[in-house]
Amino acid sequence: MIRDLPSTSTSAVSKELLRLRNEVGAMAMGRVLTLLVTVDEDQADAAIRAANDATRQHPARILVLVLANSRGRGRLDAQIRVGGDAGASEIVVLRLYGDLTRQEASVVTPLLLPDSPIVAWWPGEPPADVAGSPLGQMAHRRITDATVCPRPATQLKRRDRHYAPGDSDLAWTRITRWRALLAASLESAPFEPVTGAAVTAEPDHPGAALLAGWLAAMLRCPVTRVRSAAGSGLVSVRLERVSGPIDLVRTEDGTDTATLSRVGSLPRLVALHTPSLAQTLADELRRLDPDEVYAVALREGLPLVSRGSTRSRAAQAGDVPAGPEDVDTSDRASVSSRALGRRSPSERAADEAVQARVEEALETARAGEVRTFPDKGAVARTVVDELDRRVHDAVATRGQAHLVLTGGSMGTAVMEDLAGRARSGDLERAVWQQVHLWWGDERFVPEGHEDRNDAQADDAGLGDLPVRREHVHRVPAGSDPEQATEAAARYAAELARHAPEGSGVPELDVVMLGVGPDAHVASLFPGRPQLGVEDRTTAAVGDSPKPPPTRVTLTLPALAQASAVWLLVAGADKAEAVALARGTRDDPQVPASCVRGRHETVWWLDEAAAASLDQV
Secondary structure, eight states: OEEEESSOOHHHHHHHHHHHHHHHOOOGGGOOEEEEEEEEGGGHHHHHHHHHHHTTSSOEEEEEEEEEESSSSOEEEEEEEOGGGTTTSEEEEEEEEGGGGGOHHHHHGGGSOTTSOEEEEOSSOOOSSTTTSHHHHHOSEEEEOGGGSSOHHHHHHHHHHTOOTTEEEHHHHTTHHHHHHHHHHTSSSSOOOOOEEEEEESTTOHHHHHHHHHHHHHHOSOEEEEEOOTTOOEEEEEEEOTTOOEEEEEOSSSSSEEEEEETTEEEEEEEOOOOOHHHHHHHHHTOOSOOHHHHHIIIIIGGGOEEEEEHHHHHHTTSSOSSOOOOOOGGGGGGSHHHHHTSOHHHHHHHHHHHHHHHHHHHHHHHOEEEEESSHHHHHHHHHHHHHHHHHHHHHHHSOEEEEEOOHHHHHHHHHHHHHHHHTTOSOHHHHTTEEEEESEEEOSOTTOTTSHHHHHHHHTGGGSSOOGGGBOOOOOOSOGGGHHHHHHHHHHHHHHTSOTTOSSOOOSEEEEEOOTTOOBTTBOTTOGGGGOOSOSEEEESOOSSSSSOEEEEOHHHHTTOSEEEEEEOSGGGHHHHHHHHTOSSOTTSGGGSOOOSSEEEEEEETTTTTTGGGO
């Protein structure tokens, strides 16, 4: 629905928003941030489309300030878009005329969502001092885009001169894939220091400049910018090592791929995944904390970069790759369906036998392994032993770990064991400080209420764990059931902020779940609609058969992203539910049968909970 309000006021716009919300059911409480967009008239449509698409993962109130005409009488024309015309957000387009073009902050202030983060985005040329501008002073994050400015190099100098924590640039976001590929290339043998680097790109390419600054700041080696032809974009990066260079070179066939070559391995094709404007903006909206790596690349790295010659001269001198390497793809035909069909019957039979064994092993893994222990205490101790090992592995591999906690008696037993080990110094502080803790579900009651899972964890000793306070991600609390949807949306946004590109949840190493006597997991109860949610990572529950009735839960798609799902069950009253879940698969009347980890599913049971398994 689109509603036009010509020659209006912000007061009238606020009233119309409230009326439309009641009319079409657009809920402001589901918005997790306010996105301020300042744009000229000719860029407005493209900016609105990008903002709308970007906020599908981060439902927002989008306030678009269109600077229409600074001359003449001051006037405000507004347009409100909600429902199908605004996707997951609500959009308010404010066209400013006359003196109002210089009063942007005053115009938007009455329309900001209360108690929500504010992100400001300038799709075109931003003010010289972004953080010091009226809108910049209001915003938690300030997003610019040097790529679209007439003089990108000048823009980067301004961003450096006026930098404040919270500033970022889409030119930086677009090179995320390049940075990831280069970092990954250094994680395998030979483990040698980089002695020099060269970044080849068209003149004034801001992404290339920031990439070079990042390399200079992080590697502390000479970095050179090499000029390629105008319009060629970011062409290549070479990292020099004693044993030979690492070359990442964009292909020239328009497939958005590059070749990665290094000593000791054959060149291979890698995908660059160049994001669209909407995807780039969505990536920026994932985080509201300052981007410290961007700040280092901009402020410390850029001044260290030296200018080199042209690409042709540098290639002749052997300082940069002349072009992408030839990648041998001849062996790929051997696995095509046509090639497979030409093999002998004996070869096909052998393959079918192997495939059968693979399918059998996969089915066993999906069903889940059962581990049985004498009592609840033994279950908790063994779970914590394995949990500590998984945390060490994840931190060693990725630098962080993400765990999902459960409530109930087993969740409390695990937390008490963890807290005891923390107090005795058995949890390595440096490792556990890199752990993020989440909850699979939460009872929507006031903060600190005895029914909340996090309050029970606090009582069991959560505060004794060497986990940073900001890494403990609690589900928003409340007392009004109508606000549970907002709480679910805010929790989903928090998950997304820590998620890798293209995912709505972090890389969950272990999800721990209890199982109820009715076989429910998290707050996914038998036959309830939340089990069928496929397009969201969280859901509000308003009719839980188990008190309290209002809850927030992770959905099955979110739980299924976990590397390992552990179902922790103790007590004879759970035995029938365990046997039922183990004996069926994906039954909506048995929610525990519907959840599995990507790599591992383990049932941790005491003898009482496992008593009925022999009857299955």
